[in-house]
Amino acid sequence: MQYCHLFMENSEIWKSVLAQMQLHISKANFATWFQNTEIISKEDEKMIISVPNAFSKEWLKNKYYKLILKTIHDTDNSVKELEFVIKPQSLKNFNAVKEVKVLEEIEKIDAGQLKFDEFKINKETNLNPRYTFENFVVGSFNELAYAAGLAVSENVGNTYNPLFIYGGVGLGKTHLIQAIGNKVSDNPKKKKVRYISSEKFVSSIVSGIRNHNIDIFKASLSSIDLLIIDDIQFLAGKDKTQEEFFHTFNSLYEKNKQIILSSDKPPNAIPELEERLRSRFEGGMIVDVSLPDYETRLAILKTKLQEKNISLPDDVLEYVASNVKKNIRELEGALNSLLICYKTNNAVPDLETTKKLLKNFVFSPFNVANYKKIIEIVAKFYNLEEKNLFNPTRRKEIVRPRQIAMFLLREELKYSFPAIARKFGGKDHTTVIYAHKKIFQESQENNKLTEELNVIKQRVYSG
Amino acid sequence: MKIEVLKENLKANISIIERIVGKNLSLPILNNVLMVIEDSFLSLVSTDLEIAIKVWMLVKIIDKGKIVVPAKFLSSFISSLPNEKIVMESVGQNLHIQCGNLKTQIQGNNPEDFPIIPEFKDLEYLLVDSKKICQGISQVIDLTSQSQSRPEISGIYFSFLKNQIKIVATDSFRLGEKTIHMDENVKKEHSFILPQKAAREIMNILENKELPVKIYFSQNQALFELPMKEVDHPQAQITSRLIEGEYPNYQDIIPSQFKTHVTVKRDEFLNHIKTASLFSGKVNEVKISVNKEKQEVQIFAKSQDVGENTSSLSAKIEGESIEASFNYKYILDGILNIKSSEILFDISKEDGPCILRPVGDSSYLYVVMPIKSI
Numbered sequence: 095m096q097y098c099h100l101f102m103e104n105s106e107i108w109k110s111v112l113a114q115m116q117l118h119i120s121k122a123n124f125a126t127w128f129q130n131t132e133i134i135s136k137e138d139e140k141m142i143i144s145v146p147n148a149f150s151k152e153w154l155k156n157k158y159y160k161l162i163l164k165t166i167h168d169t170d171n172s173v174k175e176l177e178f179v180i181k182p183q184s185l186k187n188f189n190a191v192k193e194v195k196v197l198e199e200i201e202k203i204d205a206g207q208l209k210f211d212e213f214k215i216n217k218e219t220n221l222n223p224r225y226t227f228e229n230f231v232v233g234s235f236n237e238l239a240y241a242a243g244l245a246v247s248e249n250v251g252n253t254y255n256p257l258f259i260y261g262g263v264g265l266g267k268t269h270l271i272q273a274i275g276n277k278v279s280d281n282p283k284k285k286k287v288r289y290i291s292s293e294k295f296v297s298s299i300v301s302g303i304r305n306h307n308i309d310i311f312k313a314s315l316s317s318i319d320l321l322i323i324d325d326i327q328f329l330a331g332k333d334k335t336q337e338e339f340f341h342t343f344n345s346l347y348e349k350n351k352q353i354i355l356s357s358d359k360p361p362n363a364i365p366e367l368e369e370r371l372r373s374r375f376e377g378g379m380i381v382d383v384s385l386p387d388y389e390t391r392l393a394i395l396k397t398k399l400q401e402k403n404i405s406l407p408d409d410v411l412e413y414v415a416s417n418v419k420k421n422i423r424e425l426e427g428a429l430n431s432l433l434i435c436y437k438t439n440n441a442v443p444d445l446e447t448t449k450k451l452l453k454n455f456v457f458s459p460f461n462v463a464n465y466k467k468i469i470e471i472v473a474k475f476y477n478l479e480e481k482n483l484f485n486p487t488r489r490k491e492i493v494r495p496r497q498i499a500m501f502l503l504r505e506e507l508k509y510s511f512p513a514i515a516r517k518f519g520g521k522d523h524t525t526v527i528y529a530h531k532k533i534f535q536e537s538q539e540n541n542k543l544t545e546e547l548n549v550i551k552q553r554v555y556s557g
Numbered sequence: 558m559k560i561e562v563l564k565e566n567l568k569a570n571i572s573i574i575e576r577i578v579g580k581n582l583s584l585p586i587l588n589n590v591l592m593v594i595e596d597s598f599l600s601l602v603s604t605d606l607e608i609a610i611k612v613w614m615l616v617k618i619i620d621k622g623k624i625v626v627p628a629k630f631l632s633s634f635i636s637s638l639p640n641e642k643i644v645m646e647s648v649g650q651n652l653h654i655q656c657g658n659l660k661t662q663i664q665g666n667n668p669e670d671f672p673i674i675p676e677f678k679d680l681e682y683l684l685v686d687s688k689k690i691c692q693g694i695s696q697v698i699d700l701t702s703q704s705q706s707r708p709e710i711s712g713i714y715f716s717f718l719k720n721q722i723k724i725v726a727t728d729s730f731r732l733g734e735k736t737i738h739m740d741e742n743v744k745k746e747h748s749f750i751l752p753q754k755a756a757r758e759i760m761n762i763l764e765n766k767e768l769p770v771k772i773y774f775s776q777n778q779a780l781f782e783l784p785m786k787e788v789d790h791p792q793a794q795i796t797s798r799l800i801e802g803e804y805p806n807y808q809d810i811i812p813s814q815f816k817t818h819v820t821v822k823r824d825e826f827l828n829h830i831k832t833a834s835l836f837s838g839k840v841n842e843v844k845i846s847v848n849k850e851k852q853e854v855q856i857f858a859k860s861q862d863v864g865e866n867t868s869s870l871s872a873k874i875e876g877e878s879i880e881a882s883f884n885y886k887y888i889l890d891g892i893l894n895i896k897s898s899e900i901l902f903d904i905s906k907e908d909g910p911c912i913l914r915p916v917g918d919s920s921y922l923y924v925v926m927p928i929k930s931i
Contacts, residue, residue, distance in 0.1 A: 123670075126584045126606070147798055148675035148778050149606045156673050180777045182801045207840075207884055208908060208926040209729045210810040223706070403839070440861055 104133040107169055108143075114165045115158065127153050134181075139174040141166055144181040151178045219279050220289040225272035231397050233390030236266060239381040243270050246352060247277040250285055250320055254379030256343075256353035260360050261383035262552040264423030267356040270383070271322050274354060278320050285319040292328040296335045303334070315342050320352045326375075327357045331366040340371055347374075359549060365477065384548060385555075391415040391425060398429055406432065410448045417452065420555060428452050463506045463554045465517070471553050472499040475546070484519050497529035502550065504530050558594055558622030558647040564640050564656070566614055571632045573762060573793065574603040574610045577754075578628040581605070590628035591671045592645075594621045598790065602674060603628055608755045609674045609796040610762075613785070626652050626665040634661065674796060677773045677780050681744065683717065687770045687783060689737045690722075691763040694756050696894045696921060697726035697733035701753045709802035712750040715779075717743045725807055726753075731887045731925040732807060733894060738920075749774055750804055755797035762793050774799075811924055812905035812912065817847050817876035819854060819902040820916065826854075826900060827892045829868050833858040834885040836866040841884040842928050847904070849878040858885075879904050881911065882928040888913075891923035 130146040145151045166173050232240045245253045279287040302308030361375035392415040418428045473480045476495040503509045511523040537543045581587040591602040598613040624647040644655040650665040702710040714725040722737040773780040785792040833843045838860035846855040854872045859865035897915035904911045913923040
């Protein structure tokens with residue numbers, strides 16, 4: 095019996111105290127004075143109890159000391175004394191809903207108002223509070239990533255671990271992963287979140303090695319619940335960093351801590367990445383964000399305008415959405431140049447002005463796919479030299495990329511089959527037809543190939 | 558409890574403590590004031606469990622005791638009485654009041670239910686002139702962040718170092734810093750973040766008093782104590798919870814390199830900004846153009862709905878000609894907190910922090926961020 099009491103959990107003891115107290119005092123009093131109290135520890139004959147503020151401390155000490163002590167003594171008769179210490183509660187989630195509204199209002203008024211840079215980023219987590227799920231526009235191109243992100247933020251460490259998000263530049267990867275971080279760190283459960291860019295990660299490790307204090311950096315990572323690393327592809331070729339990251343990854347993963355990574359390509363397409371890391375990245379959930387479709391682009395424009403509390407005519411927005419399709423960042427750029435015009439001329443830009451203003455965005459040389467670019471990117475994607483593609487060889491590793499190049503030339507540039515044949519060293523045009531048909535069919539059946547084609551296309555169009 | 562007290566005296570003291578009494582539905586006892594006879598004083602106590610205010614006054618004591626009655630109600634009742642001697646007596650939990658030929662009975666509560674105000678025992682304290690503290694707080698109090706999303710900047714930062722007290726507030730768009738010099742060095746470096754509400758009460762109580770204020774602080778609480786003029790006894794004590802967290806490293810945002818230094822007449826600058834503000838539109842934007850050659854500052858505002866306004870004033874300008882846009886409210890707040898006849902306006906760069914400060918007084922500093930220029 096005695097042992098049983100000794101091993102009774104502190105929280106259990108406190109629960110029984112609370113149950114007793116409830117009988118003796120009114121509900122309001124109970125809620126006021128006993129909220130956020132708990133037993134922290136026991137030192138010899140003294141029980142240490144934490145209270146949220148000095149008022150609770152005085153009240154419990156003066157009014158309920160005997161009763162609490164008696165209740166505790168009944169379960170654990172070695173306790174002879176109580177001590178109350180103040181452990182302040184964070185006010186963070188006080189009136190959370192109302193706060194968000196107030197904040198939004200402030201932000202609306204202060205469109206363009208600059209802040210002290212040092213204040214924007216949360217020191218502890220490195221997260222920028224600007225990125226949230228609420229202002230993340232979801233479309234068919236990113237709904238899987240969004241859903242996965244949301245699931246992870248609601249059940250940290252247990253749903254998809256690691257979560258690997260990839261996609262081209264300016265498509266909202268950083269926004270999404272920061273939104274996950276922000277949501278988790280706002281959670282009252284107080285999970286520790288840390289956002290690190292790959293570059294920062296590498297430089298921390300390098301300076302750790304140089305100053306012989308890499309342990310400090312490792313220790314700082316070992317205690318977090320959610321680690322977010324952006325642009326992981328930059329770890330490629332940095333062997334020592336990869337090794338350190340491998341160990342960090344493992345130690346967090348074993349403890350069921352969430353890891354979120356982002357990259358511009360899927361793990362199997364990141365060159366010079368250690369096999370063991372690659373396989374680990376693939377062990378969780380891999381999702382992509384691709385180019386937004388027209389409707390989503392329009393929705394994004396409207397969201398951005400709403401944030402800035404400005405409105406533009408629909409035909410202008412439709413023009414922007416249908417002509418600027420490289421990525422979301424570019425879309426924002428186009429919108430900003432419209433707004434600047436709006437502000438300086440004090441007139442709402444009409445379709446004509448918009449066309450003139452956005453000439454650079456719409457007809458930028460980077461925006462247009464061309465023969466050279468397709469060849470260059472296909473070759474690079476498969477780690478080949480450009481001239482290899484034109485070799486009249488039938489080696490499998492060359493034939494396949496060559497067929498893909500042909501397919502893309504036909505699909506994206508509408509080259510005629512004979513023209514493509516001529517480009518590839520005077521092959522017969524039927525070869526090209528065969529290649530096109532083969533890739534087309536396979537891409538219908540094989541997801542991996544579709545994926546590859548998408549990544550290549552994205553790169554062709556995003557310069 | 559039975560006492561005799563002058564109406565004016567009682568009213569003045571109740572009005573101090575009733576300010577923090579609100580409508581507390583979960584714990585109605587907080588809507589009350591606790592009146593206790595201590596030695597030869599009557600003390601009044603109120604609290605909202607974040608701040609507690611306690612005041613003492615000299616009264617004629619007939620019988621000891623304590624009583625708890627609704628604070629707002631008592632206050633409005635006392636206000637309605639003629640300016641005469643009041644006799645107050647507790648009968649059970651009720652308060653009987655007699656004034657002239659008027660007899661009243663107010664229902665009270667059990668004094669045992671009133672929260673116990675945390676005490677500060679055997680702690681070090683600092684002595685600071687009340688006028689300086691009051692003025693210092695008033696120059697920054699309106700700059701705190703209204704949002705609780707970053708609790709640490711919703712309060713006012715006090716830092717005690719050597720013979721200086723720095724009082725700082727910011728909402729991340731602008732920042733005010735007041736430095737108070739003391740005659741003695743503090744023994745140990747201290748700092749705390751005081752909630753804005755508590756600071757307002759402190760300011761209110763210290764206003765127009767010229768007495769040394771004692772400041773005590775522990776890890777979670779601070780106490781400001783104002784002595785009585787006549788006897789060696791505190792006249793008022795304000796205890797407040799402190800805000801947990803680390804104040805941002807605000808020194809880093811104060812620029813030290815500037816492109817342009819402008820010296821302008823305060824009142825003239827204030828009027829020009831006020832005029833321009835009428836035209837500033839929804840974003841409150843006014844543009845300030847500094848022209849080195851002409852040695853003048855041009856202020857421009859334009860609104861789609863109203864029209865536009867340009868005005869210029871002469872100024873002493875060193876450095877480059879430069880342009881920057883601001884939220885006029887932020888500029889006004891800065892100017893209004895500066896009392897000198899001339900203002901120094903330093904611009905670090907386009908889109909960079911700017912500083913307003915009084916000429917000939919290095920104790921105050923106002924940093925403001927511009928609106929993004931196009």
